[in-house]
Amino acid sequence: MMSVCIIGAGTAGLCCARHSIANGFETTVFELSDQIGGTWVYNEATGVVNGIDVHSSMYKNLRTNLPKEVMGFPDFEIGENKVSYVRSDEICDFLNQYADHFDLKKHIKFNTYVIRVLQRKTKWQVLFKDLATNKIEFQYFDKVLGHGPTTPDYTNSM
Numbered sequence: 001m002m003s004v005c006i007i008g009a010g011t012a013g014l015c016c017a018r019h020s021i022a023n024g025f026e027t028t029v030f031e032l033s034d035q036i037g038g039t040w041v042y043n044e045a046t047g048v049v050n051g052i053d054v055h056s057s058m059y060k061n062l063r064t065n066l067p068k069e070v071m072g073f074p075d076f077e078i079g080e081n082k083v084s085y086v087r088s089d090e091i092c093d094f095l096n097q098y099a100d101h102f103d104l105k106k107h108i109k110f111n112t113y114v115i116r117v118l119q120r121k122t123k124w125q126v127l128f129k130d131l132a133t134n135k136i137e138f139q140y141f142d143k144v145l146g147h148g149p150t151t152p153d154y155t156n157s158m
Contacts, residue, residue, distance in 0.1 A: 001024065001026050002025045002026065002142045002143065003025065003027075003028070003140070003141045003142050003143070004016075004020045004026065004027045004028070004142065004144075004145065005029075005030065005117075005126050005141040005143070005145070006020065006030070006145045006146065007030050007114050007117075007144070007145065007146030008029070008030070008032075008038055009029050009031035009038065009099075009104075009108050009110075010036070010038015010039055010040070010095075011040070011091075011095060012038075013029055013031075013038065013145075014036060014095060014098060014099055015073060017104050017107055017108075018098075018102045021102070021104070022102075025143075028107060028139070028141070029104070029108040029109065030108075030109050030112045030113075030114050030126070030128055031108050031109065031111075031112060032052070032111070032113055032114075033110070033111070034110050036092075036096060036105070036108065037095050037096075040058060040088045040092050041058065041092055042058040042059070042060060042062070042088055042089065043058070052113055061087070063085045063088075064085050064086055064088070064091065065085070067085060068081060068083075068084055068085070068086050069084060073098065076097075076098050076101060076102075078094045079093075079094065109130075111130065111132050112128050112129065112130055112131065113128060113131055114126060114127070114128050114146070115127040115128060115136070117144055117146070120140070122142075123140040123142060124140065124142070125140055126138060126139050126141060
């Protein structure tokens with residue numbers, strides 16, 4: 001069975017997890033925080049927490065800049081809210097409902113920091129730290145989905 005690692009339990013990570021599981025892949029999601037929602041989670045923490053820089057783009061009274069009618073998923077729309085431009089906490093509620101509906105939470109390792117991802121022949125080695133226990137482990141996966149700076153090498157491509 002193909003194993004898939006997904007880094008982050010935000011909107012994209014949850015959608016990837018839902019479809020990875022639906023296709024029969026062994027799926028593990030690593031989430032740095034203690035909840036799903038990614039960038040939609042409002043957190044007053046700044047600086048460094050657990051030795052990791054805090055990055056959050058949300059602010060307390062944020063409303064989306066896109067109407068909810070285009071922010072849902074084709075198979076799971078955002079609720080019956082009367083306004084189109086919803087608050088960030090409503091997006092978090094929606095993402096939790098999505099995760100519950102598709103039973104995704106049992107596949108998520110919360111409070112887990114991905115230290116590095118290395119390609120090892122035909123597999124990917126993911127080194128991660130459980131922030132609750134400070135235990136560092138690694139696991140091998142066939143595929144890894146995540147985010148981060150990547151720059152393709154176009155040397156001599158033209």
